[in-house]
Amino acid sequence: MAEYMVIRGGRPLEGTARLPAAKNSVLPLLAAALLCKGESVLTQVPRLSDVEQSVAILTALGCRCQWRGRGLAVDGAEAGGDGALPEGPVRAMRSSVFYLAPALHRCGRVQMPMPGGCKLGPRPIDIHLDGLVKMGARVQWQGESLTVTAPGGLHGVDYSLRLPSVGATETLLMAAVLAPGQTVLRGAAAEPEIADLAAFLTACGARIRGAGTPLVQVEGVEALTGATHTPIPDRIVAATLAAAVASAGGRVKLLGCPFEPLAPTLEILCRAGCTAEHGGNTVTVSREGPLKGVGRVYTGVYPAFSTDAAPVVAAALLTAAGHSAVEDTVFENRFACAEGFSALGGRAVRCGRALEIEGVARLSGADLRAQDLRGGAALAVAALAAEGESRLFGLAHIRRGYGDLAGILRALGADAACRRE
Ligand code: EPZ
Numbered sequence: 001m002a003e004y005m006v007i008r009g010g011r012p013l014e015g016t017a018r019l020p021a022a023k024n025s026v027l028p029l030l031a032a033a034l035l036c037k038g039e040s041v042l043t044q045v046p047r048l049s050d051v052e053q054s055v056a057i058l059t060a061l062g063c064r065c066q067w068r069g070r071g072l073a074v075d076g077a078e079a080g081g082d083g084a085l086p087e088g089p090v091r092a093m094r095s096s097v098f099y100l101a102p103a104l105h106r107c108g109r110v111q112m113p114m115p116g117g118c119k120l121g122p123r124p125i126d127i128h129l130d131g132l133v134k135m136g137a138r139v140q141w142q143g144e145s146l147t148v149t150a151p152g153g154l155h156g157v158d159y160s161l162r163l164p165s166v167g168a169t170e171t172l173l174m175a176a177v178l179a180p181g182q183t184v185l186r187g188a189a190a191e192p193e194i195a196d197l198a199a200f201l202t203a204c205g206a207r208i209r210g211a212g213t214p215l216v217q218v219e220g221v222e223a224l225t226g227a228t229h230t231p232i233p234d235r236i237v238a239a240t241l242a243a244a245v246a247s248a249g250g251r252v253k254l255l256g257c258p259f260e261p262l263a264p265t266l267e268i269l270c271r272a273g274c275t276a277e278h279g280g281n282t283v284t285v286s287r288e289g290p291l292k293g294v295g296r297v298y299t300g301v302y303p304a305f306s307t308d309a310a311p312v313v314a315a316a317l318l319t320a321a322g323h324s325a326v327e328d329t330v331f332e333n334r335f336a337c338a339e340g341f342s343a344l345g346g347r348a349v350r351c352g353r354a355l356e357i358e359g360v361a362r363l364s365g366a367d368l369r370a371q372d373l374r375g376g377a378a379l380a381v382a383a384l385a386a387e388g389e390s391r392l393f394g395l396a397h398i399r400r401g402y403g404d405l406a407g408i409l410r411a412l413g414a415d416a417a418c419r420r421e
Helices: 023-033 049-060 087-092 094-107 126-134 166-176 192-203 235-248 260-272 307-319 338-343 373-383 395-402 405-410
Strands: 003-008 013-018 039-042 064-068 071-075 109-113 138-142 145-149 158-160 182-186 207-209 215-219 250-255 275-279 282-287 295-298 323-327 347-351 354-358 367-369 389-393 415-420
Touching: 003 373, 003 395, 003 405, 013 235, 023 039, 023 049, 023 071, 023 094, 023 166, 023 192, 049 064, 049 071, 049 087, 049 094, 049 395, 087 094, 087 109, 094 109, 094 126, 094 145, 094 166, 126 138, 126 145, 126 166, 166 182, 166 192, 166 215, 192 207, 235 250, 235 260, 235 282, 235 307, 235 373, 235 395, 260 275, 260 282, 260 307, 307 323, 307 338, 307 347, 307 354, 307 373, 338 347, 338 367, 338 373, 373 389, 373 395, 373 405, 389 395, 395 405, 405 415
Parallel strands: 013 250, 158 182, 295 323, 367 389
Antiparallel strands: 003 389, 003 415, 039 071, 064 071, 109 145, 138 145, 182 215, 207 215, 250 282, 275 282, 323 354, 347 354
16 A cells, blocks of 8 residues: 655645754764763654664664653663664665764674665765774775774874765764864865764763864764753755745745755745745745746755755746756756656756756646655655646655655645555
8 A cells, every 4th residue: 555645736835834853963963872871862853764763773782762752862871782783774774874983982893784865876985984994993895784893993083085075074073072082074064964963972071173164173082971952953844845835835934944054045946036034043935926947056065055955946946937957066866856847747857967947837736756855855845836636656755854744734734645545
């Protein structure tokens, strides 16, 4: 019995939405809790399938995990074992890579298959591994299975990342906080989720400077205690809802939504004809009149326009009169959703890493299938502007990052629900 989301488009969105905690912060934070000898509590954790997979990995490594209302407690006191990570959860998401450094510190070795996750192009982990090797780790591949050991433990290093990988920066930060000596990470990624991870680790006793900038310095400490921490809000959910308003029309107020991380997305949507106001931690996005094309826009590493926001913004531009092109400089296969856009009657053609769009006057409901997390959300955003009924299959992809996206949209007035065939 396949489950799908049914959306009847043509209704503007109205109302208020409070942003959930950021998936891309919660996932590395959960891995970081494994570094701690005591209990950590993340006060706001969305019920996402990737969070459930993280709990499975932490439990397999001897941590005690307990949901406390919307919070999640992880006690690392008893963590240990042989560092063999459970295959299923590791293959289910890219974020299993975050367990490399913490498990190395707690177990002395890690054995895992290649992490899974959205098929956005080749997603090697060479920078994660190269940095760990420079810190004293040894890496062995047996086919697709990886074993990493650190016979003499890890030590500080002055390391330049060959590109500002978000995950590799987080891996090397988690390796450095318990590695004796000083670590310098040059060319680190600067995403807000990295500063959030550093804030948690600092609350646990780590000594970190410069997280959230391209130059990070760490002084290794003996042990980390654990801490209570509220993860930052999800800037990609914010971008998704802003694009949904652009697509459907209407007016939505986003609560708990810092302006800065959303600014590049809002700039593009306002160029297309939306209005955005912000104050304190609230951003209000509205769209009344018709949208117009925005020309060529590019994603980039933070603080540029986020690669994760590219598909949902492209969805909103399908009905923007004239030409738009969205080029992803980060991943090669960001626009698998182009097939669904065409099924809706959109004129969107993939050209290398870019999606070339000619706006159309109307979209018509169709059967759609999510190929990845953000592309799936983009199909829902596009369906909001389509006349008639669309059925969106492949909800497992969307559940990795949004929980109940249909419920979030329905609460804003969309005609959206989940059904079983
Ligand atoms: C994180 O993925 C996010 N995931 C992604 O969000 C996000 O798109 C990405 O950062 C870029 O912002 C999480 O935080 C859980 P990268 P990550 O390492 O760490 C190459 C979502 O939808 N690379 O910054 O995997 C890589 O192939 C997800 O929420 C190497 O070559 O991204 C890519 O081209 C999707 N070697 C580029 O760097 C490495 O060792 C950026 O990847 C690591 C990465």
